[in-house]
Amino acid sequence: MIELLGSLVVLAGAVFLFAAGLGVLRMPDSYNRIQTGTKASTLGTLLVLIGLGLYHPAWAGKLFLLAFFVLITNPVSSHALARASHSHHIAKAKETVLDRLEEAEGSEPATEPKS
Numbered sequence: 416m417i418e419l420l421g422s423l424v425v426l427a428g429a430v431f432l433f434a435a436g437l438g439v440l441r442m443p444d445s446y447n448r449i450q451t452g453t454k455a456s457t458l459g460t461l462l463v464l465i466g467l468g469l470y471h472p473a474w475a476g477k478l479f480l481l482a483f484f485v486l487i488t489n490p491v492s493s494h495a496l497a498r499a500s501h502s503h504h505i506a507k508a509k510e511t512v513l514d515r516l517e518e519a520e521g522s523e524p525a526t527e528p529k530s
Contacts, residue, residue, distance in 0.1 A: 421469030428462030431455050443508035445500050453493035460485050 438451030461482055468478045501516055 418470055421466045421471075424466030424469060425463050426466075428459045428464075428466060431459030431462060433459075435459060443510065445505055446497055446507060446511075449493050449496050449500075453489050457485060457489045460489075 432455070435452050435455030438455060439448045442448045442451050464478045464482045464485075468475045507514065
């Protein structure tokens with residue numbers, strides 16, 4: 416019974432990981448892609464690790480360490496990518512209405528996306 420529950424949690428994690436990949440393809444600019452990829456992939460990875468922990472209880476310690484590493488590194492890396500994009504004046508989507516960092520720095524808004 417616990418194996419079935421573990422498999423279902425792994426499946427739910429796989430769905431979130433698929434949604435992260437799909438979101439990266441569908442979002443209009445790099446900032447939205449970073450956000451989509453980070454949030455959904457963090458949740459998907461954590462669900463997969465929890466499901467594996469249910470399926471193989473002997474691996475719980477190692478899986479907990481992996482989950483901790485994912486929770487620490489994913490937000491930090493996405494923040495670093497977003498700040499680097501912003502400092503290199505990568506253009507935002509037309510639908511973006513507010514940029515608090517731009518207001519705080521007093522910099523000029525980007526008009527053309529850089530390759």
